[in-house]
Amino acid sequence: MKRKQWNKSILLLIPFFLLSAMFLIVPMILMITSSFTSETTGAFTLENYQEVLTNPFYYQAFLNSGMISIISSVVGLVLAIIVSYAMTNLPEKIQDKLTVYINVAANFAGVPLAFAFIILLGNSGVFRIFFENLDLPLLSNFNLYSWQGLAITYLYFQIPLGILFIYPSLKKIRKEWKEAAFMLGASNWRYWRKVGLPSIMPSIAGTFVIMFANGMGTYETAYALTGSNINLVTIRIAALVSGDIYARPIIGSTLAVIFAIIMILILIVSQMLLKRVRRDLV
Amino acid sequence: MSYIAIDNLSLSFGDNKVLKDISLTIEKGELVTLLGPSGCGKSTLLRVFAGLEVFQEGQVFLDGEEISNVPSKNRNVGMVFQSYALFPNMTVYENIAFGLTIKKFSKSEIKQKVIAALQLVNLEDKADFYPDQLSGGQQQRVSLARSLVTEPKVLLLDEPLSALDAKIRKQLQIDIRDLQKKLGITMIFVTHDQEEAMILSDRVFVMSEGNIVQQASPAELYAQPKNNFVASFIGNYNIILADELKQLDRTFSPKSGSNKYAIRSETIHLEPIKGENVLHFQGILKEYTVLGSTIRCYFNAGAINLTVDLLNSEINIGELEGTSELYINKENIIAIDE
Amino acid sequence: MKTKKKNYSSYAILTIFSLYMIFPFVSTTLYAMSTDWSKTILPTDFTFQWFVELIQDPNFNSAVLRSITLTLTTLAVVLVVMVPTVFLVYMYFPKVDSFMKGLVLMPYAIPGVILATGLLRMYSGSSIPMYAVLVGGLFIGSLPFMYQGVRNSLESIQTKSLIEAAEILGANKLTAFIRIILPNIKLGLLITTLLIFSSFFGEFVLTNLLIGGRYETIRIYMLRRMNENGHLASAVMVSYFILLILISLIITYLTSSKRKEKMKRKAKKVTLKNKEDMTITPQ
Numbered sequence: 001m002k003r004k005q006w007n008k009s010i011l012l013l014i015p016f017f018l019l020s021a022m023f024l025i026v027p028m029i030l031m032i033t034s035s036f037t038s039e040t041t042g043a044f045t046l047e048n049y050q051e052v053l054t055n056p057f058y059y060q061a062f063l064n065s066g067m068i069s070i071i072s073s074v075v076g077l078v079l080a081i082i083v084s085y086a087m088t089n090l091p092e093k094i095q096d097k098l099t100v101y102i103n104v105a106a107n108f109a110g111v112p113l114a115f116a117f118i119i120l121l122g123n124s125g126v127f128r129i130f131f132e133n134l135d136l137p138l139l140s141n142f143n144l145y146s147w148q149g150l151a152i153t154y155l156y157f158q159i160p161l162g163i164l165f166i167y168p169s170l171k172k173i174r175k176e177w178k179e180a181a182f183m184l185g186a187s188n189w190r191y192w193r194k195v196g197l198p199s200i201m202p203s204i205a206g207t208f209v210i211m212f213a214n215g216m217g218t219y220e221t222a223y224a225l226t227g228s229n230i231n232l233v234t235i236r237i238a239a240l241v242s243g244d245i246y247a248r249p250i251i252g253s254t255l256a257v258i259f260a261i262i263m264i265l266i267l268i269v270s271q272m273l274l275k276r277v278r279r280d281l282v
Numbered sequence: 283m284s285y286i287a288i289d290n291l292s293l294s295f296g297d298n299k300v301l302k303d304i305s306l307t308i309e310k311g312e313l314v315t316l317l318g319p320s321g322c323g324k325s326t327l328l329r330v331f332a333g334l335e336v337f338q339e340g341q342v343f344l345d346g347e348e349i350s351n352v353p354s355k356n357r358n359v360g361m362v363f364q365s366y367a368l369f370p371n372m373t374v375y376e377n378i379a380f381g382l383t384i385k386k387f388s389k390s391e392i393k394q395k396v397i398a399a400l401q402l403v404n405l406e407d408k409a410d411f412y413p414d415q416l417s418g419g420q421q422q423r424v425s426l427a428r429s430l431v432t433e434p435k436v437l438l439l440d441e442p443l444s445a446l447d448a449k450i451r452k453q454l455q456i457d458i459r460d461l462q463k464k465l466g467i468t469m470i471f472v473t474h475d476q477e478e479a480m481i482l483s484d485r486v487f488v489m490s491e492g493n494i495v496q497q498a499s500p501a502e503l504y505a506q507p508k509n510n511f512v513a514s515f516i517g518n519y520n521i522i523l524a525d526e527l528k529q530l531d532r533t534f535s536p537k538s539g540s541n542k543y544a545i546r547s548e549t550i551h552l553e554p555i556k557g558e559n560v561l562h563f564q565g566i567l568k569e570y571t572v573l574g575s576t577i578r579c580y581f582n583a584g585a586i587n588l589t590v591d592l593l594n595s596e597i598n599i600g601e602l603e604g605t606s607e608l609y610i611n612k613e614n615i616i617a618i619d620e
Numbered sequence: 621m622k623t624k625k626k627n628y629s630s631y632a633i634l635t636i637f638s639l640y641m642i643f644p645f646v647s648t649t650l651y652a653m654s655t656d657w658s659k660t661i662l663p664t665d666f667t668f669q670w671f672v673e674l675i676q677d678p679n680f681n682s683a684v685l686r687s688i689t690l691t692l693t694t695l696a697v698v699l700v701v702m703v704p705t706v707f708l709v710y711m712y713f714p715k716v717d718s719f720m721k722g723l724v725l726m727p728y729a730i731p732g733v734i735l736a737t738g739l740l741r742m743y744s745g746s747s748i749p750m751y752a753v754l755v756g757g758l759f760i761g762s763l764p765f766m767y768q769g770v771r772n773s774l775e776s777i778q779t780k781s782l783i784e785a786a787e788i789l790g791a792n793k794l795t796a797f798i799r800i801i802l803p804n805i806k807l808g809l810l811i812t813t814l815l816i817f818s819s820f821f822g823e824f825v826l827t828n829l830l831i832g833g834r835y836e837t838i839r840i841y842m843l844r845r846m847n848e849n850g851h852l853a854s855a856v857m858v859s860y861f862i863l864l865i866l867i868s869l870i871i872t873y874l875t876s877s878k879r880k881e882k883m884k885r886k887a888k889k890v891t892l893k894n895k896e897d898m899t900i901t902p903q
Contacts (some may be wrong), residue, residue, distance in 0.1 A: 237733050
């Protein structure tokens with residue numbers, strides 16, 4: 001063909017671009033512009049950012065979210081690696097079945113998860129009664145409705161999420177590599193340090209970022225467990241934009257913009273780091 | 283005017299020039315091959331005939347009409363893909379009937395034509411099979427039938443046999459040639475296998491880096507490679523400079539303007555050849571390999587390495603490191619371009 | 621043997637992990653089937669009373685109905701818009717395609733709460749009904765799954781050469797898409813659809829923030845009942861899980877039947893290969 005012919009079919013992409021514009025791009029732009037407008041006069045201002053960045057209450061929200069996310073993703077990642085590694089040692093058939101159930105478990109979050117944890121670890125939870133009957137004060141200082149409690153609850157969906165990303169990359173480590181390394185006289189430890197670990201390092205780092213971002217963005221589980229009592233970024237934003245008493249949508253937008261910038265920065269930096277890690281390791 | 287013609291065609295993908303000012307003509311009923319290493323532009327050129335590539339300069343003619351801007355579906359050409367491209371959701375019968383249903387033939391006509399096409403490729407008993415129940419060779423025959431049943435003006439074949447086992451490939455080469463002669467259909471066949479090109483074609487277009495470097499019949503191509511590239515791509519040629527030939531035998535006088543010469547490995551002999559026009563020199567046997575009916579010997583003659591193919595039963599090649607007398611008829615020393 | 625020992629520890633690790641994963645499910649189920657479970661380690665009685673009560677609660681039934689309506693409406697929009705879009709982009713607009721690849725990370729960069737903030741900013745108080753906004757927001761949220769799912773299906777059937785073959789045989793793009801591409805990606809599409817169905821069905825963040833109590837879907841109902849009557853709420857959750865597990869079972873069944881069919885055909889092929897004779901006799 002001498003001319004390009006498919007200019008007509010681009011019309012069929014209009015619904016997609018229209019919907020994306022209406023429900024993603026324009027709302028995001030509006031959110032950004034409104035974070036720069038004054039609540040009272042509607043003029044351009046930086047005072048919203050000034051307020052958010054100087055108010056320790058908001059600062060604390062980011063800190064709490066970050067703490068919960070880091071703890072739940074570090075612990076979750078370690079456990080995910082252990083479980084994934086154990087999985088690769090099983091017969092193929094069992095591995096296939098397990099991945100299906102792990103997929104289900106990764107989706108078990110939010111209201112049902114919160115309630116299940118209340119039954120297990122809440123103020124009259126099964127484990128609490130169990131330990132009380134044994135006269136062990138293991139849980140007497142534990143409060144499910146605190147950020148520690150949230151971190152433990154998050155762990156429940158973080159581990160399966162981690163496995164979903166780590167397990168395939170562990171499977172890619174070829175048995176032949178290991179055998180070749182052993183034939184060349186490498187010890188098991190040396191093999192993992194020189195070959196095994198470097199080859200899964202990028203996916204471990206990438207998985208960590210995804211788990212961290214997932215933790216930061218979690219709203220439903222925290223809301224179901226604590227209502228608006230705990231000070232998290234997502235809870236704060238939700239309360240500011242839709243709360244009945246404290247609704248301050250413009251401040252909510254400002255928080256959301258900062259939040260989005262942080263998330264995007266994390267993703268970009270991690271992508272760059274991953275590229276470097278890969279280069280260094282090769 | 284020729285049945286198929288391409289005039290001054292240029293095509294690039296971004297900054298990458300894939301086809302450079304190509305012109306060619308093909309006559310009705312010919313089977314031509316586009317031969318070259320991967321990346322030479324041969325498949326892209328084929329896809330231009332099919333209307334699957336956008337090009338920047340030039341014109342394409344088929345059967346007296348310019349088709350440069352005719353979309354694929356209206357060109358009435360057939361195409362066989364390396365990956366077969368059979369429709370997995372349709373049976374063999376439905377695959378072959380697809381083109382006919384698009385052209386709105388009646389049901390009875392379709393049935394008659396499809397059965398005839400199935401007979402042509404010897405697959406009558408596979409009509410109700412799905413493509414993934416067939417072997418690669420069978421799938422490619424279905425693909426052939428599917429393309430032929432609509433009676434296209436030209437059949438394009440894009441490395442159709444590359445994915446098949448050697449034995450099945452050989453058989454299908456013969457089958458395709460027989461079909462083509464029987465139906466008198468014009469075919470353009472793309473391959474990177476010089477042997478396949480030689481077996482199949484009336485004419486071969488040798489391509490390199492987006493240019494057609496030589497077009498000739500297989501026999502001519504073998505006897506008279508035009509340049510270094512063709513000579514080394516087509517067969518076992520020894521490429522030798524004029525000065526080196528002079529060192530071998532002072533009686534050699536170079537043709538005017540030619541500096542490079544190609545000598546086919548089977549035209550060098552160990553027994554004397556009669557006549558005046560013979561180059562005669564000595565060589566040391568360095569190595570040899572038995573290829574079956576022939577032995578491939580590697581001689582050193584001064585600073586020059588020569589490959590020599592000898593019939594296995596013909597002669598005693600002597601010991602390794604032994605010296606032999608070598609003879610070449612001067613007619614077999616072919617002057618080539620740079 | 622050294623490897624055997626390793627396997628034992630692998631099984632031990634996975635048993636502990638499975639128990640940990642199953643515990644919340646078990647405790648919720650037990651809670652749903654008892655009337656009193658506060659001072660003891662195991663519930664003191666066993667009953668189906670909450671399930672009966674649930675089925676008789678008109679609010680529950682309408683919540684289920686609402687969730688189903690919302691899910692089906694959104695799914696229809698998603699499928700009608702995205703299947704042709706991903707197809708066209710994959711085939712003809714590689715630049716848009718590489719842009720869309722970036723979409724996959726979007727839910728992590730823009731969590732539901734941020735999307736809801738933007739949507740509220742734009743539409744609260746506008747004449748566009750919030751229900752439509754919710755459908756739009758869910759559409760955006762499903763983009764990554766839809767894009768991945770459809771694109772993988774297209775890649776696995778070598779869409780490009782199939783379309784080329786069909787066009788050379790005289791078909792236009794629409795015919796080729798409907799008669800060849802759609803039938804071949806049907807199963808993959810169904811699996812993607814089921815995955816998105818279960819994620820829409822359990823949606824909470826956007827629904828709660830955009831419409832909240834005014835449109836009580838199953839998750840919002842769940843949350844409300846959780847604060848009133850835990851046992852009843854557990855019964856809702858158990859029913860919800862049974863539905864989810866059914867959906868996953870269907871997905872596994874479909875996935876494995878896809879694989880099985882391929883294997884069956886391959887097995888047949890092996891027997892055929894022995895019989896294969898390659899001659900074509902001109903008539």
